[in-house]
Amino acid sequence: MPDSNMSDxxxxxxxxxxxxxxxxxxxxxxxxxxxxxxxxxxxLRSRNLTFSCEMDESLFTEYFLLISEYRKSNTANRKLSSLKKFFLWLSSKNLKNKNPISNLKSLKGVSSFSSVLSVEQVELLLSAPDVTKDLGLRDRAILELMYASGLRASETANLLFSSCMLNDGVVLVRGKGDKERIVPFGLAATSWLQKYISTSRRNILGERSSKYLFVSRRANCLTRQFLWKCVRQYCSKVGLNNACSPHVLRHSFATHLLNNGADLRSVQILLGHSDIATTQMYTHLAKDHLVSIHKMHHPRA
Known part of the structure; x- marks a missing residue:
């Protein structure tokens, strides 16, 4: 039974x-x-309802339809997923007799995985920072590493200086669930990281020190929000005005690997996905690319 004395x-x-x-x-x-x-x-409060009231599926359907009118389908689905997780937890703790939301279906819509840059667009984005300036060189190193390794924004922001092994061309990443993985980043990213570390990072820090690889002008750790803003600004600068974010770079990383013959299991490990089903969502993008190539070049397409 729900505890009526327990507040939201x-x-x-x-x-x-x-x-x-x-x-x-x-x-x-x-x-x-x-x-x-x-x-x-x-x-709920706007409807003079409380958390402890009896809830049925119709109540959640009404709420879900309301937010769906003002949100993209993937955003609305994420909010539904949050509620499902919460009510599953309530049921497991016997705070609710039943889970009234378990059968509510997600919206069908355009997946966020559809936002992928072409190789040419990635090259354009990478060239956007002004590398004659310390912060511009830092940003170029960030963009190069994110595309070369498929890191999440939070993973990039929280990278430790000691985690970047330039001689080996790999970085030790602490991802979701505090799980660690080693990810390679290739020669291009290595070159830009070397330039950043040997010049810009030293100039930005001055007499100060930081355990983080990428630092702000105040020698602080960068934030996830800063990286999202950074990527969007550089996308806008070069005319890539559609939805562009660190996650789009991550999607592009995975899709380009699959387009060039990487196997799904390897991409799963690189991305840090615990479930290969998550990685499989990228395969339709690779398939679409191969279909377009076939149509363009095969004599009987």
């Missing part, structure tokens, strides 16, 4: 603790879950 805030804090301690999720993932739940609680 107390329930949220218990859920946050579970995500952090038991599931070992990153802080940004936990924040996203809780933000989605806070929005739902606010909607």
């Amino acid at each position: 805030l107390e329930t949220m804090e218990d859920f946050r603790t579970t995500l952090s301690l038991e599931e070992n999720l990153s802080q940004s993932t936990i924040t996203a879950y809780c933000s989605d739940l806070e929005q739902f609680f606010e909607w």
Whole structure:
């Protein structure tokens, strides 16, 4: 039975603790879950309803249809996923007798995986920073590494200086769930990282020190939000005005590997996916590329 004395805030804090301690999720993932739940609680209050009231599927259908009107399908689906995870947790803790949201289906829509840059567009983006300036050279090294290794924005921002092994051409990454993986980054990224480390990083830090590979002008660790803003600004600078983000670079990394013959299992390891089904979502992009190549070059296409 639900605890009628338990407030929304107390329930949220218990859920946050579970995500952090038991599931070992990153802080940004936990924040996203809780933000989605806070929005739902606010909607309940606007209808003079409380968390402890009886809820059925029709209530959630109404809410989901409402947010679907104002959000992209993948955003609405993410919010639905947050609610499903929350109510599954409530059921497991006997805070709700039943899970009223378990059968609600996600929207069918354009997957975020459809946003992929061509090789030519990537080259254009990589050339955007002004490498005659310290911060521009830093940004070029960031973009090169993200595309060469498929790192998430949070992984890039939190990279330790000691994790970058230039001589071996690999970086030790701490990803989702605090899992570590080693990812190679190739000669081009190595060259730009060497330039950044030997000149710009030293100039930015001055007499200060930092354990992080990429640092701000104040010698602080960069943030995930900064990297998203950085990528979007450089995309806009070179005329790539469609949805462009660190995740698009990650999608492009995976798709270009598959287009050039990499096997799915290897791409899964490089991306740090725990489930190969997640990696398989990239294969339709590679397939579309191969189909277009076939149509363009085969005499009987």
